[in-house]
Amino acid sequence: MTLKLRIDAAAWRSHIDEIIADVPGLVPVTKGNGYGFGLDRLVAEAQRIDAELLAVGMPTEVALVRDAGWDRDILVLTAWHSFQSDAVELLRDPQVITTVGSLADLAEIAEIAPQARILVEIETSLHRHGLPTSDLTRLTDLWGDFAFEGWTIHLPMVGDQFAEATRLARQALSVRRGQVWVSHLTGEETRRLADDLGCPVRLRVGTKLWLHSPALETTAQVLDIHRIGFNQPVGYWQKRLPRAGWVVVVSGGTTHGVALSVPNMASSARRRVRNLAEQILNATGLARSPFTIAGRQQLFIEPPHMQESLLFVPGRTCPVAVGDQVPVQLRMTTSYFDEVVIE
């Protein structure tokens, strides 16, 4: 029983190579579930492209990528806190660069690990981590105390990110020169920013590097099929179906990250109307599933089970057979596959 990710190796790698060629000094990012591929596979890919540095999310992921064979520098992206597991020990690791987002944390690091390699994060309109620009001048007292690797700016997905990056980087560089590390700019913007600022700019990329490629195919397997009559109760919750048709049991449940509905950022009015329609559908008891059978996204009979989902496929004949692989749309950053095939 298989929820499967198939990667067309040649196409995927040519996509990755294209992005690497576009952005000199790009920092590949892997964290969490390894963007659906797994940390191991992305470590192997970072080695293939000969990256000097790999970025991870949390301090505990440093050991995980090392177990997967990574032996070069590692940047930890989440702003440092003494209470995070492994965070204090890693300050003393010469291969690890730590991101710090407050004066208090910098002062603490200066005390406990004065040689730590530090990136100082500036608060952006995202308002996640980072020190406010008003704190920049108060950094002066701390400069002597750690190995400064540069400034980091984590940008939102929308808005004028380039203008924001330029403004914040200029403010930071007026306090101290150093590399500027950014996210969510294009390759062209990154080069332009480096020109404008007159210093190296390092772009961290995860999603676009690993996922924005047509080389990926995610499928679920049909495990069982049952004929069901109109109004016949089905499933854990004994729901009655609105028409006669088929219960199609597919691989892929909550364990794999298949959710009843993926919250999405509805940007266009059309999208919002569609979401509303789906909510109405929900009210009737059947929600749209991410599984496609016979060219249509089929309905869930009930919320996904741990490893399987029950779909309702209306009609007299069933368009699939047990064993078939059917397309499934997943959010890769929350997905776990039974099988990853790279060929």
Ligand SMILES: *Cc1c(COP(=O)(O)O)cnc(C)c1O
């Ligand atoms: C996760 C992360 C990235 C990579 O983000 P993508 O949208 O996956 O490219 C870059 N910078 C920071 C600070 C992050 O936490």
